[in-house]
Amino acid sequence: MNDKVFTKPIKKQFEFDEEVAAVFDDMLQRSVPFYKESQKITEFFALKQLEDGGVAYDLGCSTATLLINISRKLKKSATLIGLDNSEAMLEQARKKCEAFRADIELANADILEYEYKEADLFISNYTLQFIRPLIREELVKKISASLKKEGIFIFSEKVISHHPKLNKDLIECYYDFKKEQGYSEYEIMQKREALENVLVPYSEDENIKMAKNCGFSHCEVVFRWANFATFIAIK
Template sequence: MNDKVFAKPIKKQFEFDEEVAAVFDDMLSRSVPFYEESQEMTRFFVLKALQNGGIMYDLGCSTASLLISIAKQNPDVTLIGLDNSEAMLEQAGKKAHAFNVDINLLNADILEYDYEKANVFVSNYTLQFIRPLVREELVKKIADALKKEGVFIFSEKVISHHAKLNKDLIEHYYDFKKKQGYSEFEIAQKREALENVLVPYSEEENIKMAKNAGFSHCEVVFRWANFATFIAIK
């Protein structure tokens, strides 16, 4: 289904409800620049980390596209997707059934969940929705749950602390969205809905957060304007 969520006036903040879940895959492909390319890179690193088996967690797994693609390429690993949106998990379950893959989908709070020792954690545009006061606590919890040399791959919107550059990056991104068929009204509506819900960090702040949490190394492996994919190694 095509994303038309913000084609009408909104009266609430953004949330991952039934309406969003139904069009989420289309929303991602048209709202996140080079989404498929960043996901292909994520799959590469995940499969490398799981080549001898192991456990992977996808935090905020949404409709489980990444987990399904991993399961199709390596069915002999334990894949666990966590999300607190029942609507997203319902869509994920339907897709997993259609592709006949074995993945574990759980309605859970990623801040409170009791993680097993794992080889890989992935978080695609999820940390930015976690309140800054507890975001670093979550990243530390992830680091603690990873095995030695385990990896945490996360993608985030990022900001620049240079005011003019940040403004220009946002303008460039909105131009991208217009080319994907979104109207100025839809762009403005979504921006308003995400106000105070999505709180991005800069590239440097994300790297510092990972290192403070216990990762030995963290760097950007993919970036387009104000979207970045990071890999952190324990």
């Protein structure tokens, strides 16, 4: 289904409700530059990391597309767990898992409060940016503490530049991308207003510093397009 969420005047801040869940896969493809490519990189490292008996979490799994793709290629007996606090997203995820016969555990959960098993891998796709900065670091600490030694955390985030002109140009570059995907100026401005104070991005350096402050020995970017980046942090 095509994303038409912001063709009408917004009445509330952005949330992952039924309307968004119904068009979310289309929204991702048209709103996140090179989304498929960043997901392929995530899949590659996830599949290399998981061994028999391994455990992987996808935090903010939305409609479970990534976990389904990993499940279809996984040749080991590992446990894949998707967590999300949007029941509308999880309803879409359950339907897709059933259609693809994917063996994935899905749970409606608060990722800040959830009791994690010891894991080999955590994934977070554009999820941290929706968590208030004051508690974002606490979650990353919890992720690090739940990982085995040399476990990895793969996370993708929208990023900012602290250079004013460059940051402005990065935003303009991104808006040009969205226009090429068929979004109107009106839709772009509507979504930007809806996300105001809901999505709070860090810079590339701030994300790396956060990971290292939270118990990871190494963190670097493995994919970036303008103001979108995929990071890998190694415990």
